[in-house]
Amino acid sequence: MTGGRMNKHGEKRLPRPLDSARLEELALAYVARFATSAAKLEGYLARKLRERGWEGEGAAPIATLVERFVRAGYVDDLAYARAKSGSLLRRGYGQRRIGQALHAAGIDEQVRDEVRVGKGEERRAALAMARKRGFGPFGRGEPDRPQREKQIAAMLRAGHRLDSARELVNAATQEAALEWAGQGEEDE
Structure with a gap:
C-alpha cells in the first residue's frame, strides 16, 4: 500500500x-x-x-x-547564509558554488556579499577538496595530463577559481600544497 x-x-x-x-x-x-x-x-x-x-x-x-x-x-537570512557558507566551505566548495547555493535559497546579493570569505578561506576550501578527492599530491602516484585536467575540471565545477585548481593539482608535494593554502592568511 x-x-x-x-x-x-x-x-x-x-x-x-x-x-x-x-x-x-x-x-x-x-x-x-x-x-x-x-x-x-x-x-x-x-x-x-x-x-x-x-x-x-x-x-x-x-x-x-x-x-x-x-x-x-x-x-534569519544572514545567520542562514553564514551557516550554509561555512558548511559548504568545510566540504570543499568554492566561493562561486557557495554564491549559487545562497542565490538558490533566496538570499539577496547584499547578504551574500556580507558572508563572502577571504582568500585564505577559499584556499583552505580548495585544499579540503583536493585532500578529500585525492587530487594532485594527495592522490596515488603522479597524475598524468588527462587525469590532471579532470581534477581541475572537478574543482572548477565545485566553484574554485582556475588558478587555485591548477596550483593544487600541480603541486609537487603535499607540503607545497599546505604551504600554498596557508599563504592567503594575511589577505583576510
Whole structure:
C-alpha cells in the first residue's frame, strides 16, 4: 500500500484545505525542523497551499506570516547564509558554488556579499577538496595530463577559481600544497 490516508471505502482521502491556524502550524514546524531562509519558507508554504488549497478568507497570508517569523527571529537570512557558507566551505566548495547555493535559497546579493570569505578561506576550501578527492599530491602516484585536467575540471565545477585548481593539482608535494593554502592568511 502506498502513502496517504484512506477512507472507510478504501479510497485515498484528500487532505483538508489550509486555514490561517494550520498554515502557521506548518510554518512553525518547518522552521523548528530546518534552518531556512525567508524565501525558502515562503516557497514551502506556497507549495503546501497548491497541494491542499486555501479555506480562509481572501488570499493566503504567506508574505505576512513569513515577515512575522523574520521579525520574531525564527528566520534569519544572514545567520542562514553564514551557516550554509561555512558548511559548504568545510566540504570543499568554492566561493562561486557557495554564491549559487545562497542565490538558490533566496538570499539577496547584499547578504551574500556580507558572508563572502577571504582568500585564505577559499584556499583552505580548495585544499579540503583536493585532500578529500585525492587530487594532485594527495592522490596515488603522479597524475598524468588527462587525469590532471579532470581534477581541475572537478574543482572548477565545485566553484574554485582556475588558478587555485591548477596550483593544487600541480603541486609537487603535499607540503607545497599546505604551504600554498596557508599563504592567503594575511589577505583576510
